[in-house]
Amino acid sequence: MLHGGGFGRDRGLPAVGTWIWLVRRIFGDMLRQQIEQIVSLTDEEFDFVMAHFQHRRFKKRQIVIHEEDPVLYEYFVISGLMKVSRVDGDGKEHIVQFAMEDWWVTDIQAFHRRAKATLMVDCLEDTEAFAISLENKEKLCRELQKMERFFLFKTTEDYIALQKRILCFLSASAGDRYHSLITVYPGLLQRVPKSMIASYLGVTRETLSRLGSHV
Amino acid sequence: MLHGGGFGRDRGLPAVGTWIWLVRRIFGDMLRQQIEQIVSLTDEEFDFVMAHFQHRRFKKRQIVIHEEDPVLYEYFVISGLMKVSRVDGDGKEHIVQFAMEDWWVTDIQAFHRRAKATLMVDCLEDTEAFAISLENKEKLCRELQKMERFFLFKTTEDYIALQKRILCFLSASAGDRYHSLITVYPGLLQRVPKSMIASYLGVTRETLSRLGSHV
DNA sequence: TCAAAGTTTTGACAATTGTCCTTTACCGGG
DNA sequence: CCCGGTAAAGGACAATTGTCAAAACTTTGA
Numbered sequence: 001m002l003h004g005g006g007f008g009r010d011r012g013l014p015a016v017g018t019w020i021w022l023v024r025r026i027f028g029d030m031l032r033q034q035i036e037q038i039v040s041l042t043d044e045e046f047d048f049v050m051a052h053f054q055h056r057r058f059k060k061r062q063i064v065i066h067e068e069d070p071v072l073y074e075y076f077v078i079s080g081l082m083k084v085s086r087v088d089g090d091g092k093e094h095i096v097q098f099a100m101e102d103w104w105v106t107d108i109q110a111f112h113r114r115a116k117a118t119l120m121v122d123c124l125e126d127t128e129a130f131a132i133s134l135e136n137k138e139k140l141c142r143e144l145q146k147m148e149r150f151f152l153f154k155t156t157e158d159y160i161a162l163q164k165r166i167l168c169f170l171s172a173s174a175g176d177r178y179h180s181l182i183t184v185y186p187g188l189l190q191r192v193p194k195s196m197i198a199s200y201l202g203v204t205r206e207t208l209s210r211l212g213s214h215v
Numbered sequence: 216m217l218h219g220g221g222f223g224r225d226r227g228l229p230a231v232g233t234w235i236w237l238v239r240r241i242f243g244d245m246l247r248q249q250i251e252q253i254v255s256l257t258d259e260e261f262d263f264v265m266a267h268f269q270h271r272r273f274k275k276r277q278i279v280i281h282e283e284d285p286v287l288y289e290y291f292v293i294s295g296l297m298k299v300s301r302v303d304g305d306g307k308e309h310i311v312q313f314a315m316e317d318w319w320v321t322d323i324q325a326f327h328r329r330a331k332a333t334l335m336v337d338c339l340e341d342t343e344a345f346a347i348s349l350e351n352k353e354k355l356c357r358e359l360q361k362m363e364r365f366f367l368f369k370t371t372e373d374y375i376a377l378q379k380r381i382l383c384f385l386s387a388s389a390g391d392r393y394h395s396l397i398t399v400y401p402g403l404l405q406r407v408p409k410s411m412i413a414s415y416l417g418v419t420r421e422t423l424s425r426l427g428s429h430v
Numbered sequence: 431t432c433a434a435a436g437t438t439t440t441g442a443c444a445a446t447t448g449t450c451c452t453t454t455a456c457c458g459g460g
Numbered sequence: 461c462c463c464g465g466t467a468a469a470g471g472a473c474a475a476t477t478g479t480c481a482a483a484a485c486t487t488t489g490a
Contacts, residue, residue: 086382086386088386092386094382094385094386095385096378096381096382096385108371108374108375108378109375109378109379112371112372112375141364141367145360145363148360148363148364148367149356149363151367152356152363152366152367152370155367155370155371155374156323156327156370157327158374159323159370159373159374159377160323160324160327162374162377162378162381163311163323163324163377164324165381166311166377166380166381166384167301167309167311169381169384169417170309170310170311170414170417171301171303171307171309173476174477193436193437193438194437194438195437195438199385202384202385203477203478204477204478204479205437205438205439206438206439206440206477206478206479207476207477207478209438209439209440210439210440210477212438212439388446389447408466408467408468409467409468410467410468418447418448419447419448419449420467420468420469421447421448421449421450421468421469421470422446422447422448424468424469424470425446425447425469425470
């Protein structure tokens with residue numbers, strides 16, 4: 001057995017039921033693969049990492065983070081699709097980010113500063129995720145420096161991605177931004193209404209629709 | 216003497232001239248203050264940190280990072296003002312970021328991935344900065360985990376700032392974005408031409424000028 | 431299977447922004 | 461002190477995008 005069996009008992013981790021062990025074995029591999037693109041882990045180290053996460057399921061349309069509420073978790077999406085958005089004074093929704101398989105998602109400002117949410121996170125499909133609290137994330141970084149290295153690397157890459165998006169807003173037409181979205185989120189067009197794509201691009205549905213013919 | 220004298224000799228650091236020691240003592244305090252907002256350092260630890268940086272001076276209009284060149288350093292600005300920008304196919308300049316005192320600046324994508332620059336960094340005023348290479352940054356993080364913690368915290372805050380700017384592009388008018396810029400870069404308006412403010416906001420000088428009356 | 435709800439497309443018009451151009455003001459170097 | 465280069469402001473017009481409304485098309489659930 002790959003992980004040596006008896007997960008959680010013989011290494012001083014919290015005792016957990018067998019089904020949780022199974023979930024970690026099966027879905028955890030996605031997370032492990034992402035981490036190991038940056039730092040390598042032994043089986044024992046990875047089990048230790050996983051012990052800091054909780055497995056969560058959400059239904060389509062379920063709100064995972066409500067505006068004004070404290071934000072207790074950051075999520076690694078295993079399957080499904082979420083969005084991060086804010087509704088402005090005129091009732092218009094602006095989409096900050098989508099999160100599909102392999103993506104991390106939360107209201108990062110509220111999570112990182114232990115403040116109340118200014119963004120909403122909800123599900124566009126039934127979604128499974130691993131949740132980690134800020135306490136566990138910090139603990140994990142102290143106990144396993146590799147993981148701090150991983151998070152620094154990942155956050156830097158995410159920063160670069162946002163900088164690219166800003167450059168798109170500065171220089172590119174809505175049409176170019178549309179293409180950029182396709183490369184960042186492959187397959188997304190088939191999974192969400194175009195009105196949401198428009199909210200992400202910062203144009204109205206009508207404008208996006210008119211673009212459609214030329215793109 | 217606060218730092219105990221004999222900097223660089225009795226702690227196994229590279230031997231350096233006295234004037235460099237003075238520079239570090241005087242200007243280093245800005246950097247130390249920023250780091251200590253997040254993690255605390257002993258005098259010895261801070262001296263050790265500083266040994267990983269080089270002091271650099273640039274003249275107004277000097278190009279610090281040329282497009283297409285490798286990017287060897289990340290800079291912490293002590294005094295002066297730089298900008299990060301890209302010129303598009305039509306010859307229009309788009310400003311990604313300004314960097315004044317206390318800011319970090321580089322072409323982060325090229326620096327982090329050891330790739331060639333896609334952005335240009337140049338000076339709007341005579342500028343002094345501390346430069347750190349990627350090798351030294353990684354070495355520093357290995358040797359002093361506090362510094363990896365500092366960089367992770369800082370990068371996360373920078374990510375949050377970019378996310379705010381994106382939300383401004385999505386929801387706010389150019390006027391709101393103008394106000395947002397004033398809070399992010401206090402005093403900038405008195406230091407750069409308005410055409411550059413326009414490049415940062417993603418509008419033309421003329422549009423910004425028209426806004427002027429209503430703002 | 432059908433009806434209701436939600437989504438996309440299209441058109442007409444208004445508002446905003448970009449482009450081009452001229453005028454005025456300001457600053458630094460001979 | 462003046463001159464030349466840079467920057468700012470404003471007018472006229474064009475292009476783009478937003479708004480509102482109606483019609484065509486999909487999806488969902490009973």
